[in-house]
């Protein structure tokens with residue numbers, strides 16, 4: 001059975017909104033630790049579990065750990081309309097988004113990392129916005145916006161051409177702290193972002209085992225979202241309990257031409273290893289832009305349902321868009337039409 005997965009965010013964090021999503025067909029909630037500390041997410045996850053129990057509906061709860069990715073540090077939205085120039089500070093310090101020249105801190109750059117230079121492009125989030133660097137002085141760049149949208153909170157940033165794929169990856173201090181905090185929380189699974197090797201999954205399991213003692217372990221889901229991750233999908237799928245195909249970041253890394261081949265590589269590897277695969281990002285985002293969804297999104301979602309993927313994950317559609325219930329309702333209707341299976345099986349049965 002294909003599960004409807006919803007990302008929790010500002011558009012759906014009230015109890016009423018979460019209950020509405022459960023009633024509309026959400027079977028799995030994803031909590032992103034890139035935006036909110038794990039202890040607060042654990043409390044919210046407990047609320048969702050209680051709501052589901054009260055409605056007598058099954059639910060699984062997934063904690064998504066962000067991995068190493070440069071991010072903006074802003075705690076407030078930044079409307080790019082009317083902004084002609086802004087400052088990017090690569091020391092990870094706080095942002096100041098009000099004022100004629102907004103300042104955005106960027107975290108995730110070490111002292112030896114090469115900074116972008118004049119002429120380079122900075123892509124914000126999944127590509128909703130882009131900036132062009134026009135000058136650099138030490139660790140600070142000036143940039144001009146190429147788009148006019150509203151920049152969300154702590155969005156990831158990427159640097160096309162710089163290629164993050166293949167960078168040696170370790171669990172970050174933040175992810176390690178998240179893994180240590182998971183024991184005893186309601187989470188059924190943790191997601192490791194930017195997985196590019198089986199080793200990352202194995203190291204995470206060791207940390208989980210150390211902190212869980214003899215208690216049950218959450219499942220470990222590897223999020224594959226780089227070309228290097230797709231190339232290593234077979235070994236990652238063997239090691240992990242499930243795969244999340246993160247199409248948002250994947251496109252930023254592969255570029256548009258290799259994107260489809262990389263997605264296929266991941267889906268094939270998960271199927272061969274017999275692991276559940278969730279597919280996420282920009283499944284029904286067009287619903288927020290107009291009344292009817294784009295035909296290409298409808299076709300992709302319906303095909304993924306026919307293929308029998310284990311889950312389809314809404315991100316911005318439920319976390320940030322105006323009408324999360326509408327997106328979930330449509331996904332549920334498509335599921336009934338294209339993947340009609342009455343039997344619900346848990347995605348992540350608890351490991352001993």
Ligand SMILES: Nc1ncnc2c1ncn2[C@@H]1O[C@H](COP(=O)(O)OP(=O)(O)OP(=O)(O)O)[C@@H](O)[C@H]1O
Nearest residue numbers: 008009032034035125126152155156315316319320
């Ligand atoms: N506080 C929040 N918590 C979760 N999502 C949020 C929040 N505020 C806004 N959102 C929006 O919800 C969506 C979740 O994005 P996504 O699933 O890509 O998570 P992410 O990987 O943490 O994001 P990013 O693209 O910034 O790396 C985005 O559109 C994001 O802007």
Ligand SMILES: CC(=O)C(=O)O
Nearest residue numbers: 246247248249280281
């Ligand atoms: C979900 C996610 O992180 C992505 O699509 O990149």
